[in-house]
Amino acid sequence: MLAFRSGDARAFDALVRRHRTPVFNFILRYTGHRARAEDLLQETWLKAVRGAHDYEPKARFTTWVYTIARNLCVDSARKESYRQTESLDAPAGAEDDGRMLAEVLPDGNASPDRAAHNSRLRPLLERALKGLPEEQREVFILREYSGIAFKDIAVVTGVPENTVKSRMRYALDGLRKRLQELGVDGDMVEEGRAAG
Amino acid sequence: MKQPGPHIEDKLLDFTYGELAAADAQDVEAHLKGCPACQGALEAIEGVRRVMARLPVESAPDNGLESLMGYAEQAARWVQAGPAPKSTWWRRWVIPAAGLSAAAIVAVVSMQVSKSSGQIDLASKSAPVAAPAPRQEMGETESAPLPANELQGLAGKRLTAAPEPPAPVAKAEPVPAMREPDSRPSPNDGDLFDIAPKGYKGAEKLAKRDDAPKAAHRRRAQDFKDEEEQQLAMRGGAGQDFAQKESADKPVPFQHLAKDEVAKDDQFASRSGDAAAKSAPAKVVEHGVGSFGLGGAGPGRQAPSEKPVAVASAAPPPPPAASAPAASRYQSATPAAPVADLSAEREEDEVEVARAAPEAKKKAGLKQEVDRVEVFTRQAREAERTGDYGRATAYLKEAVAAATGERRTDLLEEWCGIALKVDPSTETEPEPCAQLRPYRPGSASLQILARRKRAVLDMESPAQMDKAKASPPTAKPAAADKAANTQNGL
Numbered sequence: 001m002l003a004f005r006s007g008d009a010r011a012f013d014a015l016v017r018r019h020r021t022p023v024f025n026f027i028l029r030y031t032g033h034r035a036r037a038e039d040l041l042q043e044t045w046l047k048a049v050r051g052a053h054d055y056e057p058k059a060r061f062t063t064w065v066y067t068i069a070r071n072l073c074v075d076s077a078r079k080e081s082y083r084q085t086e087s088l089d090a091p092a093g094a095e096d097d098g099r100m101l102a103e104v105l106p107d108g109n110a111s112p113d114r115a116a117h118n119s120r121l122r123p124l125l126e127r128a129l130k131g132l133p134e135e136q137r138e139v140f141i142l143r144e145y146s147g148i149a150f151k152d153i154a155v156v157t158g159v160p161e162n163t164v165k166s167r168m169r170y171a172l173d174g175l176r177k178r179l180q181e182l183g184v185d186g187d188m189v190e191e192g193r194a195a196g
Numbered sequence: 197m198k199q200p201g202p203h204i205e206d207k208l209l210d211f212t213y214g215e216l217a218a219a220d221a222q223d224v225e226a227h228l229k230g231c232p233a234c235q236g237a238l239e240a241i242e243g244v245r246r247v248m249a250r251l252p253v254e255s256a257p258d259n260g261l262e263s264l265m266g267y268a269e270q271a272a273r274w275v276q277a278g279p280a281p282k283s284t285w286w287r288r289w290v291i292p293a294a295g296l297s298a299a300a301i302v303a304v305v306s307m308q309v310s311k312s313s314g315q316i317d318l319a320s321k322s323a324p325v326a327a328p329a330p331r332q333e334m335g336e337t338e339s340a341p342l343p344a345n346e347l348q349g350l351a352g353k354r355l356t357a358a359p360e361p362p363a364p365v366a367k368a369e370p371v372p373a374m375r376e377p378d379s380r381p382s383p384n385d386g387d388l389f390d391i392a393p394k395g396y397k398g399a400e401k402l403a404k405r406d407d408a409p410k411a412a413h414r415r416r417a418q419d420f421k422d423e424e425e426q427q428l429a430m431r432g433g434a435g436q437d438f439a440q441k442e443s444a445d446k447p448v449p450f451q452h453l454a455k456d457e458v459a460k461d462d463q464f465a466s467r468s469g470d471a472a473a474k475s476a477p478a479k480v481v482e483h484g485v486g487s488f489g490l491g492g493a494g495p496g497r498q499a500p501s502e503k504p505v506a507v508a509s510a511a512p513p514p515p516p517a518a519s520a521p522a523a524s525r526y527q528s529a530t531p532a533a534p535v536a537d538l539s540a541e542r543e544e545d546e547v548e549v550a551r552a553a554p555e556a557k558k559k560a561g562l563k564q565e566v567d568r569v570e571v572f573t574r575q576a577r578e579a580e581r582t583g584d585y586g587r588a589t590a591y592l593k594e595a596v597a598a599a600t601g602e603r604r605t606d607l608l609e610e611w612c613g614i615a616l617k618v619d620p621s622t623e624t625e626p627e628p629c630a631q632l633r634p635y636r637p638g639s640a641s642l643q644i645l646a647r648r649k650r651a652v653l654d655m656e657s658p659a660q661m662d663k664a665k666a667s668p669p670t671a672k673p674a675a676a677d678k679a680a681n682t683q684n685g686l
Binding site: 028 | 215257
């Protein structure tokens with residue numbers, strides 16, 4: 001980022017290519033809405049460009065860019081709370097035969113069996129994740145999927161590290177209970193692995 | 197068996213995610229071996245993580261990536277180009293301040309230039325002329341003439357150019373009043389009338405009555421020059437006669453002659469010095485006293501150069517065709533009574549004029565006539581603007597008396613218009629209108645007069661009389677006047 005701030009556009013290109021997908025996944029799992037996640041991803045990087053001159057190497061770039069993304073997600077969630085939004089349970093559209101939105105989402109390159117398994121498992125996981133409170137969900141996503149350390153999550157979320165860990169424990173406990181409710185257990189996961 | 201110690205659930209998260217230091221991680225592993233509760237907690241954490249890890253990673257879309265990179269490149273170029281200069285407070289003010297100062301400098305310079313040119317023009321106009329005596333209507337009381345020393349001071353102030361060689365004029369009679377130096381300041385320094393010669397009392401009266409500031413007079417002097425030249429050009433038709441009659445002696449077109457006169461006057465204004473003082477009396481005599489007091493020849497004023505004098509002396513003096521009728525008209529067009537007390541002074545002036553060279557007198561008289569007419573006309577219009585119709589009428593009378601040809605007719609029409617404004621009654625035709633009728637029967641003023649008469653006649657017709665009987669008696673003339681005025685645009 002310092003190289004980009006000094007006028008090196010290629011440095012920014014490298015940053016984008018390295019962090020774009022993790023940031024997008026964080027936003028997508030935070031919001032649960034792909035189109036909105038794409039918009040927020042673009043806005044996150046535009047803000048990074050505009051704020052490059054304000055960037056100070058006190059924290060890691062990852063922390064900085066996730067802070068931007070997280071703040072945008074929070075703002076977006078606040079805006080969405082004021083309007084009638086589609087949920088993951090809502091029908092995706094008339095042409096999707098009433099399938100849930102999570103089922104419509106693509107699933108990378110998977111074998112047909114595994115894809116079928118994932119097509120069953122994935123909405124359950126997303127539903128479990130969606131069922132977490134926002135502050136627990138963001139901590140879990142940042143730590144589990146984005147690989148951000150707890151102390152950096154504290155910086156991103158603006159809360160103490162112990163609070164982050166506490167939220168993480170609550171998130172893990174809540175997910176476990178929720179997954180049990182949904183009938184997702186270790187055996188089901190192992191089945192999926194075997195099918196893959 | 198080693199006691200596992202207190203539970204380490206608070207370290208299990210860090211242990212699970214590999215954030216513990218190596219030593220702490222070994223301690224946790226040792227504790228877990230002897231603590232089934234912590235082991236169960238760890239398995240619960242890892243079980244959830246294993247399940248949730250099945251959630252696939254979504255690839256980021258490529259849409260918007262190009263525009264983002266383009267934006268980043270542009271930002272990088274801006275960074276490479278360097279920061280834009282900050283708009284400091286003094287930079288924000290420097291351009292307007294510079295513009296204002298430039299405008300102020302231009303304004304000051306132009307004012308100075310116009311002032312100086314106005315002074316030069318005034319001097320050039322006033323140098324060769326001597327003032328005629330005004331009529332009595334122009335001033336109710338006689339006042340002391342302006343001393344010549346004031347004229348000297350004024351002339352000295354206004355003429356700043358190099359001295360002029362003395363003009364060899366021998367016929368001039370000295371005017372003692374103009375030679376006496378006096379440092380007494382003039383109360384109306386800078387006024388056109390201040391520089392009138394000693395004998396011109398009317399100019400002083402007019403000066404006393406005139407309350408306009410000096411700057412206005414200077415401006416008028418500048419305007420006067422322009423209008424004078426225009427007037428000379430307009431008078432080309434009238435001047436043709438004069439030029440034709442003169443052509444036997446000197447084949448110079450009238451307009452050229454007039455322009456030469458103006459040019460000479462400008463030259464005079466640019467000369468000053470002792471020589472001028474010597475030649476000043478001659479100048480006064482040469483140009484006669486019949487002109488209006490535009491700064492008679494004081495010591496600072498200049499005499500005409502040798503060339504016109506030589507021409508004047510070489511050429512036999514034919515009677516000036518333009519000035520002679522003008523003089524007769526001047527006498528005939530104005531009532532005798534108001535100018536009775538001024539006639540003596542005029543006669544004295546005329547004696548002096550008769551002594552001067554006839555050719556110079558002819559040329560100077562033409563120019564002086566224009567000067568007088570213009571000044572009187574200007575004063576009349578100013579008085580009319582201020583609503584002082586009496587004063588305007590007086591000035592117009594003077595102007596009409598001094599003017600000739602078309603110019604006189606124009607002035608008569610102007611005078612007639614004012615007379616119609618002053619006296620809306622149509623019982624008797626105003627004097628200027630009566631004078632105007634033979635020359636310009638279809639003029640606007642006479643048409644207004646005719647309409648008024650018609651309106652009155654209409655009112656006096658039987659039908660109108662019947663209507664008038666029904667209306668209050670005082671309303672009749674008022675309505676007629678109002679109708680006529682509306683119709684005439686007055």
